[in-house]
Amino acid sequence: MQNQAQSNSVSVQEIKPLDKVLQQIAEHKGCGTSSGGAKASCGSSSGQGDMAPEVWEKVKNHPCYSEEAHHHYARMHVAVAPACNIQCNYCNRKYDCANESRPGVVSEKLTPEQASRKVLAVASTIPQMTVLGIAGPGDPLANPAKTFKTFELIYKAAPDIKLCLSTNGLALPDHIEAIKSFNVDHVTITINMVDPEVGQHIYPWIFWNHKRITGIEASRILTERQMQGLEMLTEAGILCKVNSVMIPGINDHHLVEVNRAVKSRGAFLHNIMPLISAPEHGTVFGLSGQRGPSAQELKALQDSCEGEMNMMRHCRQCRADAVGLLGEDRSSEFSTEKVMEMDIQYDAEGRAAYQEKVEQERLATAAAKEAELANLVEEFSDLKILVAVATKGHGRINEHFGHAQEFQIYELSTEGSKFVGHRRVDLYCQGGYGEEDTLPTVIRAINDCVAVFVAKIGGCPKDELRAAGIDPVDKYAHEFIEQSAVRYFKEYLGKVKSGEVVHLARGDADLRQGAYIAA
Amino acid sequence: MAYKIISSQCTACSACEPECPNVAIREQDGTFVINEKKCSECIGHFDDPQCVAVCPVENTCVIDTQYPRYLDLAAA
Numbered sequence: 202m203q204n205q206a207q208s209n210s211v212s213v214q215e216i217k218p219l220d221k222v223l224q225q226i227a228e229h230k231g232c233g234t235s236s237g238g239a240k241a242s243c244g245s246s247s248g249q250g251d252m253a254p255e256v257w258e259k260v261k262n263h264p265c266y267s268e269e270a271h272h273h274y275a276r277m278h279v280a281v282a283p284a285c286n287i288q289c290n291y292c293n294r295k296y297d298c299a300n301e302s303r304p305g306v307v308s309e310k311l312t313p314e315q316a317s318r319k320v321l322a323v324a325s326t327i328p329q330m331t332v333l334g335i336a337g338p339g340d341p342l343a344n345p346a347k348t349f350k351t352f353e354l355i356y357k358a359a360p361d362i363k364l365c366l367s368t369n370g371l372a373l374p375d376h377i378e379a380i381k382s383f384n385v386d387h388v389t390i391t392i393n394m395v396d397p398e399v400g401q402h403i404y405p406w407i408f409w410n411h412k413r414i415t416g417i418e419a420s421r422i423l424t425e426r427q428m429q430g431l432e433m434l435t436e437a438g439i440l441c442k443v444n445s446v447m448i449p450g451i452n453d454h455h456l457v458e459v460n461r462a463v464k465s466r467g468a469f470l471h472n473i474m475p476l477i478s479a480p481e482h483g484t485v486f487g488l489s490g491q492r493g494p495s496a497q498e499l500k501a502l503q504d505s506c507e508g509e510m511n512m513m514r515h516c517r518q519c520r521a522d523a524v525g526l527l528g529e530d531r532s533s534e535f536s537t538e539k540v541m542e543m544d545i546q547y548d549a550e551g552r553a554a555y556q557e558k559v560e561q562e563r564l565a566t567a568a569a570k571e572a573e574l575a576n577l578v579e580e581f582s583d584l585k586i587l588v589a590v591a592t593k594g595h596g597r598i599n600e601h602f603g604h605a606q607e608f609q610i611y612e613l614s615t616e617g618s619k620f621v622g623h624r625r626v627d628l629y630c631q632g633g634y635g636e637e638d639t640l641p642t643v644i645r646a647i648n649d650c651v652a653v654f655v656a657k658i659g660g661c662p663k664d665e666l667r668a669a670g671i672d673p674v675d676k677y678a679h680e681f682i683e684q685s686a687v688r689y690f691k692e693y694l695g696k697v698k699s700g701e702v703v704h705l706a707r708g709d710a711d712l713r714q715g716a717y718i719a720a
Numbered sequence: 721m722a723y724k725i726i727s728s729q730c731t732a733c734s735a736c737e738p739e740c741p742n743v744a745i746r747e748q749d750g751t752f753v754i755n756e757k758k759c760s761e762c763i764g765h766f767d768d769p770q771c772v773a774v775c776p777v778e779n780t781c782v783i784d785t786q787y788p789r790y791l792d793l794a795a796a
Contacts, residue, residue, distance in 0.1 A: 253779070281733075283731075283732065283733040283734050284733050284734050284735035284738075284774075285733065285735060285776060287778060294731045294733060294776040294777065294779055295729075295731050312734070338733075339733055343735065344734070408735075408773055408774045411739070411766045411767075411768070411770060412766075412767065412768060413768060413772075413774070456740035657726070719751070
């Protein structure tokens with residue numbers, strides 16, 4: 202996979218030469234933040250970016266839309282929508298495994314009544330839970346009765362919970378009114394192409410007007426309906442995010458065109474996700490050996506679209522029944538059996554008080570970063586580095602290296618720090634499987650980083666990381682991520698200037714492809 | 721005279737249930753089943769049998785050879 206990735210990485214770069222991309226990012230306007238500081242990060246990474254104030258107000262506490270919010274707020278998906286009206290080559294509906302974490306996979310289907318009870322149970326237990334999404338495991342709008350009944354029940358019982366849904370868009374134009382009437386103000390459409398020539402390699406068929414339609418015609422109808430649905434949402438004032446799956450060799454170049462098409466129709470955020478593909482998933486792409494993109498390829502594409510509109514980079518590609526903060530999954534605590542036995546007391550006031558505390562913590566995180574950024578004002582350099590961070594959330598470096606299930610990746614420059622993605626890794630020190638092989642896996646996953654920030658790390662992995670050219674940093678344990686990152690970058694610049702450190706370009710890194718094993 | 725669902729193949733996604741013009745499909749023991757007495761193979765309703773057209777798993781909704789084809793029966 203690695204060799205294949207390297208041999209193909211050039212093709213993504215061709216979309217836009219790197220200097221052009223950097224130029225575009227440099228010219229990207231609207232990066233100012235409220236603090237009035239000279240430096241700020243772009244996009245949705247830590248602030249409003251170039252979103253309109255009313256859009257920002259709606260999304261700022263939505264973990265799936267705001268990179269910063271995802272440290273503080275939790276979401277849950279309820280799997281009430283099993284049916285689907287299209288077939289995608291990256292999806293196999295027969296696959297179902299409790300240990301697998303990716304879209305379209307779910308262990309237990311719920312009725313709207315069970316789903317509503319589960320939502321209240323989770324919201325009573327996890328006060329940060331602010332968002333309820335219906336994302337499948339099929340298509341919510343191919344199951345309109347179940348989807349909207351669920352929204353109705355939750356809207357009545359817990360009106361403070363934000364509702365959202367994720368669809369392939371085929372049935373979307375038929376349901377705009379219903380989406381509006383249940384106060385759903387966030388919709389995600391998965392759009393992988395705007396050209397049926399490309400689409401025919403992604404969608405083998407759609408079910409449309411009582412017929413199975415195959416070939417190029419299927420994609421022609423799908424793209425028409427998606428664009429129509431997006432325009433109607435924009436017209437109706439409903440926020441719309443677009444998800445795209447990056448499939449190297451099929452739609453990687455084309456997604457730049459998709460980005461333009463969806464932006465011009467009013468989508469407020471674009472989330473380009475890597476294809477998850479492995480033979481054991483039994484998908485067409487998994488079996489045909491279609492690879493997913495490397496970390497560098499994904500980032501290059503996201504960067505090349507960034508000047509156009511806000512890009513989302515923190516998507517965890519959750520299961521359709523995930524519960525908790527992004528990157529964690531507490532769904533097993535809330536099985537139907539357990540939920541039915543729970544004594545649920547929905548405490549709207551308690552939740553509001555808790556969220557107020559979260560908000561204070563969030564402001565402190567932002568203030569710490571701003572304060573540190575002020576120290577960078579005098580520094581000018583073209584240098585950019587990536588660092589990996591082990592965190593359990595709350596915007597702090599608070600995870601042991603060996604316990605990290607994922608690393609957050611920040612890009613550091615004299616512009617400040619910018620969240621650019623995350624890398625999932627299998628747990629590597631908790632025993633049970635391949636302990637000896639796991640450290641190289643982690644290193645491959647963060648191979649493009651200069652340093653890794655951790656709360657704690659053992660001597661052995663420290664040495665191996667150093668040997669791989671990655672600096673293990675534990676001196677910022679339990680401190681704010683971005684504040685520490687900026688501090689580290691300033692030191693790094695100093696060392697490069699004094700000649701103590703020779704800055705070398707890092708290589709590419711792996712994105713997770715195989716089965717993910719939950720803790 | 722009817723289609724049947726191979727239960728080991730069925731993902732219980734329920735996509736077929738609302739599409740059946742004869743309301744012949746229901747859930748039973750975690751998968752879906754077709755009532756062969758109600759199934760008309762969609763003849764007279766649609767060009768294609770709806771359960772076959774919408775099912776996400778190939779070769780799951782298949783002709784039940786135990787029963788004579790609907791058309792043959794209708795012609796007799």
